[in-house]
Every structure is written in structure tokens, then in C-alpha cells.
Amino acid sequence: xxxxxxxxxxxxxxRDRTTESAESTTDETESASERTxxxxxxxxxxxxxxxxxxxxxxxxxxxxxxxxVDRGPEWRAFDSSERDSKSRVGAPTTNMMHDKGLSTNIxxxxxxxxxxxxxxxxxxxxxxxxxxxxxxxxxxxxxxxLKQALGEIDRMASALGLPDxxxxxxxxxxxxxxxxxxxxxxxxxxVATAAxxxxxxxxxxxRSLDEFTAxxxxxxxxxxxxxxxxxxxxxxxxxxxxxxxxxxxxxSRLDLSxxxxxxxxxxxxxxxxxxxxxxxxxxxxxxxxxxxAALLSNEKVTQSEVSAVADISEVTIRNxxxxxxxxxxxxxx
Numbered sequence: 001x002x003x004x005x006x007x008x009x010x011x012x013x014x015r016d017r018t019t020e021s022a023e024s025t026t027d028e029t030e031s032a033s034e035r036t037x038x039x040x041x042x043x044x045x046x047x048x049x050x051x052x053x054x055x056x057x058x059x060x061x062x063x064x065x066x067x068x069v070d071r072g073p074e075w076r077a078f079d080s081s082e083r084d085s086k087s088r089v090g091a092p093t094t095n096m097m098h099d100k101g102l103s104t105n106i107x108x109x110x111x112x113x114x115x116x117x118x119x120x121x122x123x124x125x126x127x128x129x130x131x132x133x134x135x136x137x138x139x140x141x142x143x144x145x146l147k148q149a150l151g152e153i154d155r156m157a158s159a160l161g162l163p164d165x166x167x168x169x170x171x172x173x174x175x176x177x178x179x180x181x182x183x184x185x186x187x188x189x190x191v192a193t194a195a196x197x198x199x200x201x202x203x204x205x206x207r208s209l210d211e212f213t214a215x216x217x218x219x220x221x222x223x224x225x226x227x228x229x230x231x232x233x234x235x236x237x238x239x240x241x242x243x244x245x246x247x248x249x250x251x252s253r254l255d256l257s258x259x260x261x262x263x264x265x266x267x268x269x270x271x272x273x274x275x276x277x278x279x280x281x282x283x284x285x286x287x288x289x290x291x292x293a294a295l296l297s298n299e300k301v302t303q304s305e306v307s308a309v310a311d312i313s314e315v316t317i318r319n320x321x322x323x324x325x326x327x328x329x330x331x332x333x
Contacts, residue, residue: 039057039059039060039062039064040062040064041057041060041062042057042059042060042062044057044058044059044060045057045058045059046058046064048068050070050072052066053066053067053068053069053070054066054068055068073086073087094168094171095168095171095172095175096150096153096154096164096167096168096171097150098137098138098143098146098147098150099137099143103133103136103137104133105133106126106129106130106133108130110122110123110126142178145178145183145188146174146175146178148188149174149178149188149191149192150171150174150192152188152189152192152193152217153167153170153171153174153192153195153196154167155215156192156193156196156212156215156216157170157196159215160200160207160211160212160215162196162200162205162207163203163205165203166196166199166200166203166205167196167199169199169202169203170192170195170196170198170199170200171195173195173198173199173230173234173236174191174192174195176234177191177195177230177233177234180233180234182229182230182233182234186226186229187218187222189216189217189218190218190222190223190226191226191230193212193216193217193218193223193226194223194226194227194229194230195230196212197209197212197223197227198227198230198231198236198238201238201239201241202236202238204242204245205245206241206245206246206282208283208310208311209223209224210311211311240282241282241283242282243268243277243282243283243285243286243289244265244268244269244286245282245286246282246283246286246287246310247261247264247265247268247286247289247290248261250286250287250290250306250309250310251264251290253309254290254294254301254305254306254309256290256294256297256299256301257297257299259297260290260293260294260297260299261290261293262293263292263293263296263297264286264289264290264292264293265289266293266328267289267292267293267324267325267327267328268285268286268289268324270324270327270328271285271289271323271324271327271328274327276323276324276327280320281312281316283310283311283312284310284312284316284317284320285320285324286310287306287307287309287310287312287316287317287320288316288317288319288320288321288323288324289320289321289324290306290310291303291306291317291321292321292324292325295321303317303318
């Protein structure tokens, strides 16, 4: 046998060995994959117990794998406060802060990591650090403007009892107004109030203009004018307020029953089908529906009490609740 034939024979043997090795590796991979998904004894499903580091069959209870690596935290927490204190990550970013919560915040307590009070020299040093930290956080006029406006939004939202999603939406609207240069010639408080009013209506949690005027630092005329300007320039799509969205709040403040709330919703629904809600104040319709539903449910509530809660006149309630009752009787008949 010549040298050329020997070399060819050796190369064929090497190829066969390589093919066999690849096939065996594939078989091992497939079998390993099978072991991780099905039980080798009963072909049942396997689940991983992260607390004990074991992989167990749900059917026969066979422990297929043990002492697996725990990739979770090395600490345990039994309530939310303990979890927050032990966690090493910060709060998520939020639009309700001018820097989105990414900057360092120095606490106001003059204590060290062990809870001991600082000395007088250390307190002075910490106060200087807080001062310079505040200056660095608001380095230009845009940041100062945004910080003031977002603080105003948070104050009004707290006074009106609006949830965090409304505050977040209002912050985004104000940021858009600031970036598109809509503030020149208008007050920061006016644009902030208009952004919060628009966000509340977008989120389906509206408040009346009178309620906003009571907690805002601008009057009602400036608020309405700024609101129309902001939604027109930003092209915000805001649907008319639904009277039913006011009903739960009015019922809760008057301490009425669930039956009254359900009856008020039915009155408003019948009024919508009759077409008498067009062009009328949603707050007045909601308050009138609550008063009429209370009468139908034999609950004692006066027009003055409903008027005080809804911040509308008693005349509006007297006119509207009769219309609602007539519309309901007309559909029933």
C-alpha cells in the first residue's frame, strides 16, 4: 500500500471519528435537555424548588438535581419595609421629579450609618453638602422651572386625592409644554394646573374646575384659558368627562349605600340613551343623579348637602334631577 493510500485511509478514519463524536455529543445534549424537562423515571414534569435548590418531579417526587446555584439575593425579608432597607438598588425613574430621580439625594437627618448624631462640625459640613447638591441638581433655569412646576403638580394632586398615574401623566404633559416652548407669557402655576386637569380627564379620574381653582394659585379664567391653549398646541385627545366618573366620589362623601350608587348609574345611563346629557355639565348631572337615586332608595340626603359636596348650586340639582327621573320613566314606559 502506497503512502498516498495510507494518508487517505487515515483521513477517512479521522472523519468517521469526528462524525461519531459529534453524534454522541448531540445525543448527550438531547438527553440532558430531556432530563431537565421530563422525569427519567415516569416522564413526568419537573419543577425547580429555588428555596431548597432542587429539581423535583411533580408526579413521583424524584429529586433529579440538587444543590443548584441560587441566583437570588443572599438576604431574606419578611415585609416591604425590610425589603426596601436591604435592597441595594434605588427607586425606579419617574417623571414626577425634574431629574427623573437619577441624582443623589442627601437626607435631612443629621445621623451617621449607625444612627448616632453628628457633631456640630459634621452637621455644618453636611449642610454645605446639601446646599451644593441642590445647586448642582438645578443648574439651569429649565431645571428650576421644572422643579417648581412638578412640586406644584404634586401639591395639588395630593390636595385633590389624585393617584400616581395622574401625576405621572401631568408631569409628561408639562415636560412636553416646556420642550415645545409654550410657557413664555404664561405662569408656571397656570400651565402646571392645566396639565394636571388634562391628565385627570385623560385618566378617567376628573375633578371639576371649581375644585382645581380651590387648590390652585391661579383663578378659574386663567386656568380655562391655559388649558385650552395647552391641549390645542400639544394636540391632546381628551374626551368629554363622563358624569358616571363623579358618582363614586359623591356617594362616598355623602356616605350613601351601594344601592344608591347603582341607581345613580342607571339614571345617567337612561339619560344618555334619551339624549338629554348633551351640553350639560357632567358634575351637575352626576350630583343630580345621586340626589335622585337617594330619593328612590329612601336615603335621607338634602339638596344642600349634595350641593356642598359637588360644589354646584341647589337650583342646578332641582332642575336636573327632575329631567333624569322623567327620562328614566319615559324609557321604562
